[in-house]
Structures are given as structure tokens and as C-alpha cells.
Amino acid sequence: MKRIIILGSTGSIGKNTLNIIRRMNKHFQVLALAVKNNIRILERQIHQFHPKYAAVLDIESAARLRKKVRGVTVLEGEEGIRSLLELKKADLVVNSIIGSAGLQYTHKAIREQLPVALANKESLVMAGKIIMKLARKNKVPIIPIDSEHSALFHLLKRTRPDEIEKIILTASGGPFLTWRKIDLVNVTPWDALRHPVWRMGSKITVDSATMLNKGFEIIEAHHLFDIDFNKIEVIIHPQSIIHSMIQTIDGEIYAQLSPPDMRFPILSALSFPEMIKNPLKPLGVEKIHRLSFQKPDVKKFPLLSYAYAIGKKGGNLPAALTVADEIAVKLFFERKLKFSHIFNKIKQIVESVKFIKNPDIEDIFKTERDILTRYSYSAQNDRGF
Amino acid sequence: MKRIIILGSTGSIGKNTLNIIRRMNKHFQVLALAVKNNIRILERQIHQFHPKYAAVLDIESAARLRKKVRGVTVLEGEEGIRSLLELKKADLVVNSIIGSAGLQYTHKAIREQLPVALANKESLVMAGKIIMKLARKNKVPIIPIDSEHSALFHLLKRTRPDEIEKIILTASGGPFLTWRKIDLVNVTPWDALRHPVWRMGSKITVDSATMLNKGFEIIEAHHLFDIDFNKIEVIIHPQSIIHSMIQTIDGEIYAQLSPPDMRFPILSALSFPEMIKNPLKPLGVEKIHRLSFQKPDVKKFPLLSYAYAIGKKGGNLPAALTVADEIAVKLFFERKLKFSHIFNKIKQIVESVKFIKNPDIEDIFKTERDILTRYSYSAQNDRGF
Numbered sequence: 001m002k003r004i005i006i007l008g009s010t011g012s013i014g015k016n017t018l019n020i021i022r023r024m025n026k027h028f029q030v031l032a033l034a035v036k037n038n039i040r041i042l043e044r045q046i047h048q049f050h051p052k053y054a055a056v057l058d059i060e061s062a063a064r065l066r067k068k069v070r071g072v073t074v075l076e077g078e079e080g081i082r083s084l085l086e087l088k089k090a091d092l093v094v095n096s097i098i099g100s101a102g103l104q105y106t107h108k109a110i111r112e113q114l115p116v117a118l119a120n121k122e123s124l125v126m127a128g129k130i131i132m133k134l135a136r137k138n139k140v141p142i143i144p145i146d147s148e149h150s151a152l153f154h155l156l157k158r159t160r161p162d163e164i165e166k167i168i169l170t171a172s173g174g175p176f177l178t179w180r181k182i183d184l185v186n187v188t189p190w191d192a193l194r195h196p197v198w199r200m201g202s203k204i205t206v207d208s209a210t211m212l213n214k215g216f217e218i219i220e221a222h223h224l225f226d227i228d229f230n231k232i233e234v235i236i237h238p239q240s241i242i243h244s245m246i247q248t249i250d251g252e253i254y255a256q257l258s259p260p261d262m263r264f265p266i267l268s269a270l271s272f273p274e275m276i277k278n279p280l281k282p283l284g285v286e287k288i289h290r291l292s293f294q295k296p297d298v299k300k301f302p303l304l305s306y307a308y309a310i311g312k313k314g315g316n317l318p319a320a321l322t323v324a325d326e327i328a329v330k331l332f333f334e335r336k337l338k339f340s341h342i343f344n345k346i347k348q349i350v351e352s353v354k355f356i357k358n359p360d361i362e363d364i365f366k367t368e369r370d371i372l373t374r375y376s377y378s379a380q381n382d383r384g385f
Numbered sequence: 386m387k388r389i390i391i392l393g394s395t396g397s398i399g400k401n402t403l404n405i406i407r408r409m410n411k412h413f414q415v416l417a418l419a420v421k422n423n424i425r426i427l428e429r430q431i432h433q434f435h436p437k438y439a440a441v442l443d444i445e446s447a448a449r450l451r452k453k454v455r456g457v458t459v460l461e462g463e464e465g466i467r468s469l470l471e472l473k474k475a476d477l478v479v480n481s482i483i484g485s486a487g488l489q490y491t492h493k494a495i496r497e498q499l500p501v502a503l504a505n506k507e508s509l510v511m512a513g514k515i516i517m518k519l520a521r522k523n524k525v526p527i528i529p530i531d532s533e534h535s536a537l538f539h540l541l542k543r544t545r546p547d548e549i550e551k552i553i554l555t556a557s558g559g560p561f562l563t564w565r566k567i568d569l570v571n572v573t574p575w576d577a578l579r580h581p582v583w584r585m586g587s588k589i590t591v592d593s594a595t596m597l598n599k600g601f602e603i604i605e606a607h608h609l610f611d612i613d614f615n616k617i618e619v620i621i622h623p624q625s626i627i628h629s630m631i632q633t634i635d636g637e638i639y640a641q642l643s644p645p646d647m648r649f650p651i652l653s654a655l656s657f658p659e660m661i662k663n664p665l666k667p668l669g670v671e672k673i674h675r676l677s678f679q680k681p682d683v684k685k686f687p688l689l690s691y692a693y694a695i696g697k698k699g700g701n702l703p704a705a706l707t708v709a710d711e712i713a714v715k716l717f718f719e720r721k722l723k724f725s726h727i728f729n730k731i732k733q734i735v736e737s738v739k740f741i742k743n744p745d746i747e748d749i750f751k752t753e754r755d756i757l758t759r760y761s762y763s764a765q766n767d768r769g770f
Contacts, residue, residue: 154637158543163660168670235670245642245670250653251663252539253670257630257638268635275548278636285553285620285630285638291676 003031005084005093007105009045010038012201013096013119016262018045023279028270032084039065046072055080085109095120098203100322100368103127107361110140117269119145121220126319127364128223143269148217149224150265151243151256156225167227168245169217170237174208177238181300187339206329210342215307219318222311229312236294259283302343316356316367323371324349388416390469390478392490394430395423397586398481398504401647403430408664413655417469424450431457440465470494480505483588485707485753488512492746495525502654504530506605511704512749513608528654533602534609535650536628536641541610552612553630554602555622559593566685572724583645591714595727600692604703607696614697621679644668687728701741701752708756709734
């Protein structure tokens with residue numbers, strides 16, 4: 001029985017994780033749940049899963065929750081969430097917090113030698129070098145939940161590093177795959193949220209529309225698999241059935257296929273290093289009428305090439321990119337920024353940051369804080385989860 | 386430098402093998418070539434590759450060849466070919482003989498502890514249990530060249546047996562995929578030879594048209610990978626880019642993709658257990674506009690289900706199936722048998738054979754000989770290579 005802590009249990013990944021745990025309660029048990037402020041859903045989750053601990057970032061919400069539930073210790077604030085990661089009984093933490101807010105908890109979990117199932121890709125985008133070094137030192141596995149990285153994790157597990165020619169990240173192409181560049185000027189938040197395949201949170205759906213999400217995934221893959229940027233390719237695959245591929249030096253390509261359902265990679269991450277029989281309906285290959293592929297249009301989606309460039313420069317710039325994107329997407333949702341201006345806004349913010357070549361974790365947090373302060377962005381109220 | 390013996394060097398697989406060796410002559414060297422009777426092509430191959438030995442099944446052709454070439458020892462007959470497999474300097478034999486005639490050489494090579502790159506699937510269809518047992522005992526690797534089995538070989542290599550849910554053999558569907566069953570009555574040899582994707586020899590092309598080729602591959606996979614028949618599925622995939630798949634118990638599917646070009650699996654077999662950089666142009670994933678899949682029509686292709694049934698019964702029946710098919714295909718080429726009657730003819734021959742539950746290799750050869758004698762079929766002149 002694996003005892004699991006879920007950070008961000010009321011988000012899309014959090015809910016899917018609980019769905020899997022409910023179906024497989026002989027294998028998994030919820031030890032603790034943490035959320036930003038959605039205590040309405042958290043209360044229901046507590047009744048259903050009986051965790052020993054809950055943590056709520058928002059202090060007032062935590063107080064309200066305490067009056068409603070029994071038999072669960074309710075912690076509060078960042079400190080409350082961090083203290084969950086010190087629980088000696090925990091076997092795994094699922095970090096599905098959204099955005100840069102998630103980094104500190106990944107870092108803390110690894111320091112506490114707690115294995116991490118990582119949906120918070122920002123942890124690796126912002127501080128991949130630091131996180132991976134610490135994980136190696138503390139011998140803590142970091143198991144990706146992103147479907148692409150989960151696929152690569154399994155494909156690469158079976159392959160020697162010197163046999164890898166390249167890795168190929170698949171991308172659905174997002175809602176604007178077939179739009180002309182010129183029409184992207186007038187995109188509304190509503191347009192951007194209509195993702196053709198995946199049902200996800202709103203921030204990641206917009207990142208998928210700008211394709212910066214794929215840019216983040218390139219940087220994530222670089223750190224997670226210790227692979228050069230020039231060996232990482234992106235290919236558009238609108239059906240999202242092949243989750244990623246690797247090419248070996250003998251010219252063969254290996255791909256992982258499953259339904260576009262996050263519960264597959266989540267189960268895989270929860271059960272690692274074991275493999276557990278999946279109760280979900282697998283892909284019926286005979287029902288696949290079309291898998292297609294095309295090159296990404298880097299002119300239409302300049303943030304993709306920009307992410308490569310920033311990833312290669314490294315230092316504290318990928319952290320700046322992450323935070324800049326959060327600000328730009330927020331401005332877009334507030335209709336203060338046109339969709340087609342997101343790129344320039346992000347570029348402007350990143351270029352304003354002082355470059356630090358070999359940052360430590362405090363430099364990363366400072367880079368983040370500096371940008372947020374400049375844009376009067378309150379960490380407590382506007383970010384994460 | 387690996388020294389290689391090629392049995393059947395003037396056939397399709399033999400020529401492709403030489404093509405790879407020519408491009409990679411720092412890794413591979415031809416030690417010996419064996420053919421049935423095509424000394425015109427063999428002579429050219431000798432001039433190009435300078436093998437120390439050549440063997441010609443047909444004794445008169447061998448004599449004619451001796452007058453034309455220098456610096457090469459020309460052997461003759463079955464004994465001549467068998468003696469190649471005793472060469473102490475050999476590192477690998479590629480058995481690309483066509484049909485049941487190939488079995489004895491696979492058996493001999495394994496007895497001589499010589500690794501076998503196997504294109505002759507009949508070796509495993511006819512005597513899989515015997516061959517695999519001997520190979521395990523003598524610690525001789527059998528590396529499949531069939532694109533499907535090559536894909537599975539690599540996919541299964543690093544997967545634990547208890548993690549396998551099933552294996553999925555892909556099939557192009559052959560030239561009659563879109564024909565109605567009723568129209569198959571009037572199929573001519575010429576129709577059957579027009580394979581939509583693969584350029585292969587004529588026997589295997591007709592087997593592909595009846596789908597018995599896929600039936601043979603099911604039996605081959607059963608023995609090669611020690612996997613239950615009920616865990617082997619066949620799926621039609623007309624583009625022949627995914628060469629096969631495995632499904633693990635966690636619901637994930639892993640696939641191998643490469644161009645429909647036999648030189649890929651051949652290089653993979655030649656270089657095993659190493660992986661060598663491939664000089665051929667790899668698959669450009671971005672150029673794939675469609676990969677599609679469908680269930681095979683077992684009513685239109687009854688030989689597919691029949692092969693499952695015969696495979697499960699085992700004993701000497703798969704050997705009988707192999708030889709019966711050779712006779713039926715020959716009658717079809719001679720226009721003495723309609724395409725739609727191939728199934729009944731095969732069934733009739735197989736049912737006439739006395740069942741031996743646990744045959745030894747001599748029982749297998751006897752089963753073969755008995756059927757051939759009954760149909761006045763001369764091994765020397767009509768079969769193999």
C-alpha cells in the first residue's frame with residue numbers, strides 16, 4: 001500500500017489522480033491533500049478518501065474548512081503544505097500545482113528524500129539543473145506525469161544513452177493548428193480554451209494554444225533525460241494517441257500509444273517502479289482510422305523556437321520565461337493583452353531580467369519574485385494550484 | 386569485423402543483406418554465399434564480395450560456376466551448404482532460404498553453435514519447439530529478420546514477461562485488402578503478385594495475399610517469444626510503417642516504426658547484440674499523413690484463423706501446413722488451382738497427415754517428405770531459395 005500526498009488535488013491532474021486511487025484502493029491510499037482555496041471540492045475529497053492531513057494555502061479558507069471536517073488535521077499556508085512533505089509515512093508526493101508556485105514543493109520533497117510524481121513541469125523548467133542534481137544526490141526518483149514525458153520515461157528506460165539518436169515530443173497543435181497566422185490577432189480567451197483533444201486547466205490550455213507549453217516540455221525533457229536540445233524534436237500529431245517517440249541510431253523509431261487520458265500516465269507514475277494492471281479501457285488499435293504528423297509552424301508559434309533559445313541559454317532565464325508567461329496569460333485572460341502580443345510581452349519581460357549563469361535555488365526564487373513584484377502580482381492570491 | 390554466411394544470397398533478403406554489407410564493410414564481411422542455382426547473379430556477388438566459399442545446391446550449376454570463378458571454393462548440394470555451417474571462422478549465418486527447405490540449415494547452424502539471423506520463418510513454424518529448445522541448450526541466439534518479429538524482438542527485449550498483456554502483429558493486408566470475397570475466385574497469379582507495399586519473392590507475396598504469411602508469423606512469434614497464442618493479435622495496417630506492437634498490463638502500447646525497407650531489420654539482425662549507426666535514410670515522421678488500422682476479415686482470409694488452430698494443435702501439423710501451402714501455391718502458379726481454393730487444398734493435405742504430438746526433428750522431416758512424395762514434388766528442383 002503506497003501512501004500518497006497530492007498537492008493541488010482540486011485541479012485537473014489532482015482529480016484524475018484521485019479517480020485512479022479510488023479504482024485501485026488496494027494499491028494506493030491518500031495520506032494528505034493540499035489545495036489553494038477550493039475547500040468546497042476538498043471537503044468532498046476528504047469525505048471520500050479520509051486523508052489524515054489536509055493543507056490549504058489560503059488561511060481564511062483553512063479556518064472555514066476546520067469547522068466543517070473531523071478526523072483530519074488541517075494545516076495552512078505555504079508552511080502548512082511544506083510540512084506535509086516531512087511526514088515520515090509518505091511514500092510518494094504528486095505535485096500537480098500549476099505554475100511557478102510548485103517549484104518550492106518539488107525542491108522540499110526531494111530534500112526530504114520523498115519520491116515525486118511530477119505534473120508541475122515548471123519545477124524542471126525553472127530549476128531543472130538544481131532539481132535533478134539534488135535528486136541524484138538524494139537518490140530520489142522524479143517520475144513525470146506529463147503524457148509526453150511519461151512516454152519518454154518508459155521508452156528511454158529500455159534504451160542505452162549512446163543508442164539514442166533523438167527524442168520526438170508529439171504536440172496536438174492546440175486549438176489554432178489550422179488557423180492562419182493573421183487570424184490569431186483576434187483570438188479570445190474563449191477560443192483559446194477550446195482544446196481539441198485534452199481537457200486541462202485554463203493556464204495550460206492557453207500555453208497549448210501558444211505552443212509555449214511544448215516549449216516548456218522541451219526544457220523539461222532536456223533536464224529530466226539529460227539530453228541535448230539539438231536531439232529534441234517536436235512534431236504535430238493532432239490525434240494525441242502517440243505520446244512521444246524516440247529514434248535510435250539504427251534508424252528505428254519507438255513510440256508509446258494510449259488514449260488521450262491523463263489517468264494512464266498518472267497510474268504509471270503512481271505505481272513506479274512496479275507495473276500494475278490497468279483497470280481502464282485500453283486503446284483499441286483497430287479503431288484508429290488515422291494518425292497523422294506534420295512539422296510545427298514556427299512562424300505562427302514563435303514561442304516554440306524562443307523556448308529552445310532560452311532553454312539553451314539556461315541559467316535563470318527559463319525561470320524568467322515561466323513567470324513571464326504566467327503574467328502574459330493573466331493579462332490575456334483579463335483582456336489587457338491580445339493573443340498575438342503574448343510573445344512580445346514575454347520576450348520583453350525575459351529580456352529585462354539580469355542573467356545569472358549558474359543560479360542556486362535562491363537565485364531562481366529571487367528572479368521569480370522580482371518579476372512578480374514588478375508586475376504587482378501577489379503570490380498568495382493569484383498564483384498556482 | 387563479423388564474418389557472415391548468407392544462405393539464399395540471390396533472393397530478395399539475400400540481396401538486401403549484401404546491400405547492407407557493402408555499405409558497412411567496416412563492420413561486416415562475407416565469408417560464404419549459398420544459392421539454389423542462380424549462378425549468373427552469384428558470380429557477380431562473388432566478384433563484388435570475394436567470399437572464401439560458395440555453395441550451389443544444383444550440382445550442374447556448381448560445376449559451371451567453378452569454371453568461371455577463381456579464389457573461391459565452390460561446394461555443391463545440400464551437403465556442400467551444410468558444410469559451410471561448420472566453418473570455424475563464421476560469426477553469423479543469415480538463413481534467407483525460402484520455405485521448408487530452410488529448416489535443416491537452421492537446425493544444423495544451431496547444432497554448430499553458430500548464431501542465426503533468421504528470415505526463413507518456416508524453420509520456426511515447422512519445428513519451433515525443437516529449434517528453440519536446441520538454441521537455448523546451445524546458447525545460440527536466433528535473431529529474426531522478418532520486420533514484424535524484428536520489431537517485437539526489440540520491443541520485448543527489455544520488457545519483463547509478466548508485464549506483457551499481448552503482442553500485436555501488423556499486417557499490410559496484401560493486395561486483396563479492399564477486394565470483395567466473391568471477387569477472389571478469379572484472382573490470377575499476376576493479381577496476387579502485386580503487393581501494395583513490400584517488394585518480396587513470389588511465394589511470400591502469394592502467402593501475403595492469402596494472409597497465411599501472417600498465420601505463419603503468429604506461429605513463429607509463439608515459439609520465438611514463448612508467448613501464448615491467445616496473447617497474439619493481428620491487425621491490418623496498410624501503410625506497413627508500424628512493424629508491430631506490444632501492449633503492457635498498464636494499458637500502454639509500444640510500437641516500432643521505420644520505412645517498409647527490409648534493410649532496417651537486416652542491419653539490426655547483423656549487428657545484434659550491438660546497435661550500429663544506420664547509413665540509410667530514416668523515417669521522416671513529419672511526412673506521415675496517415676497511419677490506419679482495422680481488424681482482419683477472417684471470413685475473407687480463412688487461412689489466418691486456420692493457422693491459429695494448427696499452431697495451437699502443434700506437433701507435426703504446422704510443418705504439414707507449411708508444406709501443404711508450398712504445394713498449393715505451386716499449383717496456383719501453374720494455374721491448376723484457383724486462388725479461392727487454396728484454403729481447401731491446404732486443409733485437405735494437412736488433414737491427411739498422421740498427427741504426432743511430440744515430434745523430433747526426424748519426424749518433422751518425415752512429415753515433410755511424405756507430403757512431397759505424395760505430390761511428386763522433388764526437393765532438389767522445385768523447392769527453396
